[in-house]
Amino acid sequence: MTRAETRIRVLVADDSELFREVLSRVIGADPHFEVVAVAADGNAAARLARDLAPDVITMDLNMPDADGFSGIARIMADTPTPIMVLTANKAEVVGFKALSLGALDILEKPEATADLEAYGAEIRSRLRLLSGVKVIRHLRGLRERKLPLPPGKGRRVEVVVIGASLGGPRALATLLRGLPPTFPVGIAVVQHIADGFTEGLASWLSQECHLKVRQAADGDPLKPGHVLLAPSGSHLLVGEGVVRLSHAPPVETFRPSVTPLFLSAASSYGSRACGVILTGMGQDGALGLKALHDAGGATIAQDEQSSAVFGMAKAAVDLGAVDRVLPLDDIPRTLAELTT
Numbered sequence: 001m002t003r004a005e006t007r008i009r010v011l012v013a014d015d016s017e018l019f020r021e022v023l024s025r026v027i028g029a030d031p032h033f034e035v036v037a038v039a040a041d042g043n044a045a046a047r048l049a050r051d052l053a054p055d056v057i058t059m060d061l062n063m064p065d066a067d068g069f070s071g072i073a074r075i076m077a078d079t080p081t082p083i084m085v086l087t088a089n090k091a092e093v094v095g096f097k098a099l100s101l102g103a104l105d106i107l108e109k110p111e112a113t114a115d116l117e118a119y120g121a122e123i124r125s126r127l128r129l130l131s132g133v134k135v136i137r138h139l140r141g142l143r144e145r146k147l148p149l150p151p152g153k154g155r156r157v158e159v160v161v162i163g164a165s166l167g168g169p170r171a172l173a174t175l176l177r178g179l180p181p182t183f184p185v186g187i188a189v190v191q192h193i194a195d196g197f198t199e200g201l202a203s204w205l206s207q208e209c210h211l212k213v214r215q216a217a218d219g220d221p222l223k224p225g226h227v228l229l230a231p232s233g234s235h236l237l238v239g240e241g242v243v244r245l246s247h248a249p250p251v252e253t254f255r256p257s258v259t260p261l262f263l264s265a266a267s268s269y270g271s272r273a274c275g276v277i278l279t280g281m282g283q284d285g286a287l288g289l290k291a292l293h294d295a296g297g298a299t300i301a302q303d304e305q306s307s308a309v310f311g312m313a314k315a316a317v318d319l320g321a322v323d324r325v326l327p328l329d330d331i332p333r334t335l336a337e338l339t340t
Contacts, residue, residue, distance in 0.1 A: 042071025
């Protein structure tokens with residue numbers, strides 16, 4: 001096999017022998033994939049990850065002896081590897097705890113009546129994407145300097161719009177955790193995530209920060225200290241003081257997409273909006289952030305060192321759409337400045 005044809009090597013971790021067999025079969029149905037090993041608990045998964053260096057790992061959370069959380073923590077500390085969490089219940093908050101430990105993606109396990117061919121195509125597509133991510137350790141306290149905070153342009157910011165993809169839930173939790181419950185403006189967020197997981201993400205983020213976070217509904221008001229997340233299958237737009245849901249076609253293959261959110265902020269708020277683009281693969285959001293930048297709005301990108309994937313933010317930077325490129329930990333302070 002040439003380098004271009006090299007198989008994607010997958011480690012499967014699950015305590016169910018039957019599910020390990022099923023998952024190995026649907027992943028291995030494509031000759032470009034190879035399941036190099038299976039593990040029945042987190043310790044075994046960590047040991048195999050160290051010994052075999054797979055390209056990507058699927059991880060169950062509820063396993064005996066050593067669960068998926070301990071497995072993820074050990075893997076990310078010893079041999080950082082892209083990890084996809086598989087959960088039986090997409091509404092469970094605990095799945096997002098795994099993302100806070102360093103896993104990059106989450107997907108529901110197939111039901112007994114599921115179309116395994118369709119499920120296999122979906123999981124292989126996601127694993128292919130994850131296998132191209134270079135996972136790094138993000139150790140706190142190693143930064144030697146912080147970027148200066150130049151004065152913001154335009155008027156006081158009255159709405160904050162945020163876009164994120166791979167690695168986004170963890171980054172969102174860090175950003176929102178740095179904002180006070182008295183944060184003076186509303187926040188609208190588009191996070192690329194598997195269908196049906198937004199409510200669980202909102203519940204988890206609510207536990208991780210002082211703000212009120214929930215899935216958006218059409219016509220919801222933008223209120224201080226409140227965060228509205230785009231629901232599965234709908235673009236999220238901001239108008240004067242409210243959000244709207246749109247079922248327009250996907251943008252950059254995504255619905256919700258970050259670009260329509262940023263475009264709506266540029267149109268409705270202009271210089272009174274701030275757009276933030278976080279970690280993620282691809283270029284969704286770059287054109288929208290450029291429109292917001294050109295309308296006089298403040299624009300911020302998460303820097304490469306603190307990003308799981310410096311893709312979306314880099315695309316926006318390369319387009320000339322970004323005023324400030326900041327470490328994730330600096331973004332809350334900047335938002336506080338811009339909104340006071």
